[in-house]
Protein backbone atom coordinates (compact mmCIF):
# COMPACT_ATOMS: atom_id res chain seq x y z
CA UNK A 1 0.00 0.00 0.00
CA UNK A 2 1.18 3.58 -0.57
CA UNK A 3 1.26 4.25 3.17
CA UNK A 4 3.83 1.62 3.96
CA UNK A 5 6.04 2.55 1.01
CA UNK A 6 7.20 5.87 2.49
CA UNK A 7 9.97 6.14 5.00
CA UNK A 8 8.66 8.85 7.26
CA UNK A 9 11.52 8.95 9.76
CA UNK A 10 14.44 8.87 7.37
CA UNK A 11 16.43 11.63 5.73
CA UNK A 12 14.85 11.34 2.30
CA UNK A 13 12.26 14.06 1.77
CA UNK A 14 8.71 12.77 1.37
CA UNK A 15 8.08 14.57 -1.93
CA UNK A 16 11.19 12.88 -3.31
CA UNK A 17 10.03 9.44 -2.20
CA UNK A 18 6.63 9.95 -3.80
CA UNK A 19 8.22 11.25 -6.96
CA UNK A 20 10.47 8.18 -7.14
CA UNK A 21 7.53 5.81 -6.65
CA UNK A 22 5.74 7.45 -9.56
CA UNK A 23 8.85 7.44 -11.75
CA UNK A 24 9.29 3.75 -11.06
CA UNK A 25 5.70 3.09 -12.06
CA UNK A 26 6.34 4.95 -15.30
CA UNK A 27 9.61 3.16 -15.98
CA UNK A 28 8.17 -0.26 -15.30
CA UNK A 29 5.14 0.40 -17.46
CA UNK A 30 2.56 0.40 -14.66
CA UNK A 31 1.80 3.91 -15.80
CA UNK A 32 1.83 4.43 -19.56
CA UNK A 33 2.27 7.52 -21.74
CA UNK A 34 -1.11 9.29 -21.67
CA UNK A 35 -2.22 7.81 -18.34
CA UNK A 36 -3.44 10.21 -15.65
CA UNK A 37 -1.38 10.62 -12.52
CA UNK A 38 -3.16 10.88 -9.15
CA UNK A 39 -4.16 14.46 -8.35
CA UNK A 40 -2.48 16.50 -5.66
CA UNK A 41 -5.44 15.77 -3.42
CA UNK A 42 -5.38 12.02 -4.06
CA UNK A 43 -1.64 11.80 -3.47
CA UNK A 44 -1.89 13.78 -0.25
CA UNK A 45 -4.66 11.52 0.98
CA UNK A 46 -3.18 8.17 0.05
CA UNK A 47 0.33 8.97 1.31
CA UNK A 48 -0.88 10.95 4.32
CA UNK A 49 1.21 13.97 3.40
CA UNK A 50 0.42 17.65 2.99
CA UNK A 51 -0.88 19.08 -0.28
CA UNK A 52 2.40 21.01 -0.50
CA UNK A 53 4.40 17.79 -0.46
CA UNK A 54 2.17 16.20 -3.08
CA UNK A 55 2.41 19.31 -5.24
CA UNK A 56 6.20 19.28 -5.05
CA UNK A 57 6.33 15.63 -6.17
CA UNK A 58 4.08 16.36 -9.17
CA UNK A 59 6.00 19.52 -9.95
CA UNK A 60 9.28 17.60 -10.09
CA UNK A 61 7.82 14.96 -12.37
CA UNK A 62 6.76 17.71 -14.74
CA UNK A 63 10.04 19.54 -14.67
CA UNK A 64 11.89 16.31 -15.35
CA UNK A 65 9.73 15.76 -18.40
CA UNK A 66 7.74 12.76 -17.13
CA UNK A 67 4.38 14.52 -17.03
CA UNK A 68 2.37 17.48 -18.21
CA UNK A 69 -0.65 19.25 -16.77
CA UNK A 70 -3.51 20.37 -18.90
CA UNK A 71 -6.65 22.23 -17.87
CA UNK A 72 -9.51 19.79 -17.63
CA UNK A 73 -7.27 16.79 -18.09
CA UNK A 74 -5.18 16.84 -14.96
CA UNK A 75 -1.61 15.63 -14.91
CA UNK A 76 -0.74 12.87 -17.32
CA UNK A 77 2.34 10.86 -18.23
CA UNK A 78 4.34 12.04 -21.23
CA UNK A 79 7.26 10.54 -23.06
CA UNK A 80 10.29 11.71 -21.05
CA UNK A 81 12.37 14.42 -22.67
CA UNK A 82 15.71 13.38 -24.04
CA UNK A 83 18.40 15.13 -22.13
CA UNK A 84 21.52 16.09 -24.00
CA UNK A 85 24.62 16.88 -22.05
CA UNK A 86 25.99 19.69 -24.15
CA UNK A 87 29.47 19.35 -22.68
CA UNK A 88 30.10 16.48 -25.07
CA UNK A 89 30.54 17.05 -28.78
CA UNK A 90 28.71 13.92 -29.87
CA UNK A 91 26.89 13.82 -33.15
CA UNK A 92 23.23 12.90 -33.33
CA UNK A 93 23.78 9.33 -34.53
CA UNK A 94 26.32 8.57 -31.82
CA UNK A 95 24.23 10.26 -29.13
CA UNK A 96 21.09 8.27 -29.98
CA UNK A 97 22.97 4.97 -30.23
CA UNK A 98 24.45 5.56 -26.78
CA UNK A 99 20.94 5.82 -25.42
CA UNK A 100 19.98 2.58 -27.12
CA UNK A 101 17.75 4.41 -29.58
CA UNK A 102 17.59 3.95 -33.35
CA UNK A 103 18.73 7.09 -35.16
CA UNK A 104 17.56 7.89 -38.66
CA UNK A 105 17.27 10.95 -40.87
CA UNK A 106 15.21 12.37 -43.63
CA UNK A 107 17.45 14.29 -45.98
CA UNK A 108 15.61 17.47 -46.93
CA UNK A 109 18.43 19.09 -48.87
CA UNK A 110 22.05 18.46 -49.76
CA UNK A 111 23.49 21.36 -51.74
CA UNK A 112 26.77 23.07 -52.48
CA UNK A 113 26.57 26.83 -52.14
CA UNK A 114 29.01 29.69 -52.03
CA UNK A 115 29.87 31.22 -48.69
CA UNK A 116 28.74 34.68 -47.82
CA UNK A 117 27.96 36.85 -44.83
CA UNK A 118 28.21 35.39 -41.35
CA UNK A 119 29.08 31.90 -42.65
CA UNK A 120 32.40 33.19 -44.03
CA UNK A 121 33.31 34.41 -40.55
CA UNK A 122 32.08 31.32 -38.72
CA UNK A 123 33.82 28.93 -41.10
CA UNK A 124 36.81 31.22 -41.67
CA UNK A 125 36.63 31.03 -45.47
CA UNK A 126 36.62 33.63 -48.26
CA UNK A 127 33.44 34.88 -49.89
CA UNK A 128 32.35 32.50 -52.59
CA UNK A 129 34.18 29.52 -51.11
CA UNK A 130 32.25 26.23 -51.52
CA UNK A 131 30.09 25.12 -48.60
CA UNK A 132 28.20 21.86 -48.30
CA UNK A 133 24.82 22.49 -46.76
CA UNK A 134 22.72 19.67 -45.32
CA UNK A 135 19.20 19.99 -44.07
CA UNK A 136 18.04 16.93 -42.20
CA UNK A 137 15.09 15.89 -40.12
CA UNK A 138 16.62 13.88 -37.29
CA UNK A 139 14.59 10.98 -36.00
CA UNK A 140 14.97 8.79 -32.89
CA UNK A 141 13.03 5.53 -32.64
CA UNK A 142 10.65 6.82 -35.28
CA UNK A 143 9.92 10.13 -33.52
CA UNK A 144 11.15 13.28 -35.27
CA UNK A 145 13.35 15.13 -32.78
CA UNK A 146 15.02 17.98 -34.60
CA UNK A 147 15.56 19.86 -37.78
CA UNK A 148 19.17 20.40 -38.45
CA UNK A 149 21.11 22.58 -40.85
CA UNK A 150 24.82 21.89 -41.23
CA UNK A 151 27.33 23.95 -43.19
CA UNK A 152 30.72 22.42 -43.87
CA UNK A 153 33.59 24.18 -45.69
CA UNK A 154 34.47 21.91 -48.63
CA UNK A 155 37.87 23.58 -48.88
CA UNK A 156 39.00 21.45 -45.95
CA UNK A 157 36.94 18.35 -46.74
CA UNK A 158 37.04 17.94 -50.54
CA UNK A 159 34.72 15.32 -51.97
CA UNK A 160 32.48 15.31 -48.91
CA UNK A 161 29.60 16.48 -51.10
CA UNK A 162 29.57 13.09 -52.84
CA UNK A 163 28.61 11.25 -49.64
CA UNK A 164 25.04 10.02 -49.53
CA UNK A 165 23.74 11.63 -46.36
CA UNK A 166 20.38 9.89 -46.45
CA UNK A 167 21.89 7.31 -44.14
CA UNK A 168 25.45 8.37 -43.31
CA UNK A 169 26.49 10.07 -40.09
CA UNK A 170 28.29 13.32 -40.88
CA UNK A 171 30.65 13.02 -37.93
CA UNK A 172 31.45 9.42 -38.74
CA UNK A 173 32.44 10.30 -42.32
CA UNK A 174 34.51 13.25 -41.15
CA UNK A 175 36.27 11.06 -38.61
CA UNK A 176 36.84 8.02 -40.81
CA UNK A 177 37.58 9.63 -44.17
CA UNK A 178 39.18 12.89 -43.14
CA UNK A 179 40.61 12.03 -39.73
CA UNK A 180 38.78 14.93 -38.14
CA UNK A 181 38.85 15.26 -34.38
CA UNK A 182 36.69 17.87 -32.73
CA UNK A 183 38.34 19.97 -30.05
CA UNK A 184 35.77 22.51 -28.96
CA UNK A 185 32.65 24.33 -30.02
CA UNK A 186 30.95 27.63 -29.40
CA UNK A 187 27.29 27.01 -28.78
CA UNK A 188 24.33 29.32 -28.39
CA UNK A 189 21.02 28.09 -26.97
CA UNK A 190 17.89 29.99 -27.75
CA UNK A 191 14.12 29.49 -27.53
CA UNK A 192 11.70 30.48 -30.26
CA UNK A 193 8.38 29.35 -31.74
CA UNK A 194 8.31 26.74 -34.49
CA UNK A 195 7.83 27.94 -38.04
CA UNK A 196 4.96 26.49 -40.02
CA UNK A 197 7.36 24.22 -41.94
CA UNK A 198 8.87 22.98 -38.67
CA UNK A 199 5.54 22.20 -37.07
CA UNK A 200 4.57 20.17 -40.12
CA UNK A 201 7.86 18.28 -40.44
CA UNK A 202 8.06 17.48 -36.73
CA UNK A 203 4.29 16.87 -36.37
CA UNK A 204 4.02 19.30 -33.48
CA UNK A 205 1.57 22.09 -32.65
CA UNK A 206 1.77 25.41 -34.47
CA UNK A 207 4.06 27.85 -32.66
CA UNK A 208 5.36 25.10 -30.36
CA UNK A 209 8.42 26.18 -28.39
CA UNK A 210 11.66 25.11 -30.00
CA UNK A 211 15.11 24.90 -28.47
CA UNK A 212 17.71 26.05 -30.98
CA UNK A 213 21.29 24.99 -30.54
CA UNK A 214 23.67 26.79 -32.87
CA UNK A 215 27.26 25.73 -32.88
CA UNK A 216 30.52 26.24 -34.63
CA UNK A 217 32.69 23.24 -34.01
CA UNK A 218 36.47 23.38 -34.36
CA UNK A 219 39.38 20.99 -34.77
CA UNK A 220 42.39 20.99 -32.50
CA UNK A 221 44.25 22.98 -35.20
CA UNK A 222 41.55 25.68 -35.03
CA UNK A 223 40.14 24.82 -38.43
CA UNK A 224 36.33 24.94 -38.43
CA UNK A 225 34.49 21.69 -39.03
CA UNK A 226 30.91 22.83 -39.17
CA UNK A 227 28.53 25.69 -38.49
CA UNK A 228 25.20 24.18 -37.58
CA UNK A 229 21.82 24.94 -36.19
CA UNK A 230 19.70 22.20 -34.63
CA UNK A 231 16.10 22.99 -33.74
CA UNK A 232 14.59 20.63 -31.18
CA UNK A 233 10.96 20.51 -30.07
CA UNK A 234 11.01 21.81 -26.49
CA UNK A 235 8.68 19.08 -25.24
CA UNK A 236 10.97 16.31 -26.48
CA UNK A 237 14.35 17.64 -25.60
CA UNK A 238 16.29 19.50 -22.98
CA UNK A 239 19.91 20.45 -22.49
CA UNK A 240 22.05 19.99 -19.41
CA UNK A 241 25.57 20.94 -18.52
CA UNK A 242 28.01 20.48 -15.65
CA UNK A 243 29.40 23.89 -14.93
CA UNK A 244 33.06 23.91 -13.95
CA UNK A 245 34.25 26.43 -11.39
CA UNK A 246 36.34 29.30 -12.67
CA UNK A 247 38.65 29.60 -9.67
Ligand code: GLP
Pocket residue numbers: 090091092093094148150168169170171172215226228229230
Ligand atom coordinates in the same frame (compact mmCIF):
# COMPACT_ATOMS: atom_id res chain seq x y z
C1 GLP B 1 24.65 17.01 -33.74
C2 GLP B 1 25.17 18.41 -33.94
C3 GLP B 1 25.16 18.79 -35.39
C4 GLP B 1 25.82 17.74 -36.24
C5 GLP B 1 25.22 16.38 -36.00
C6 GLP B 1 25.98 15.28 -36.73
O1 GLP B 1 23.26 16.96 -33.88
N1 GLP B 1 24.39 19.38 -33.20
O2 GLP B 1 25.86 20.02 -35.52
O3 GLP B 1 25.69 18.05 -37.60
O4 GLP B 1 25.23 16.08 -34.63
O5 GLP B 1 25.25 14.12 -36.60
P1 GLP B 1 25.52 12.82 -37.47
O6 GLP B 1 26.92 12.41 -37.19
O7 GLP B 1 24.49 11.87 -37.01
O8 GLP B 1 25.33 13.20 -38.91
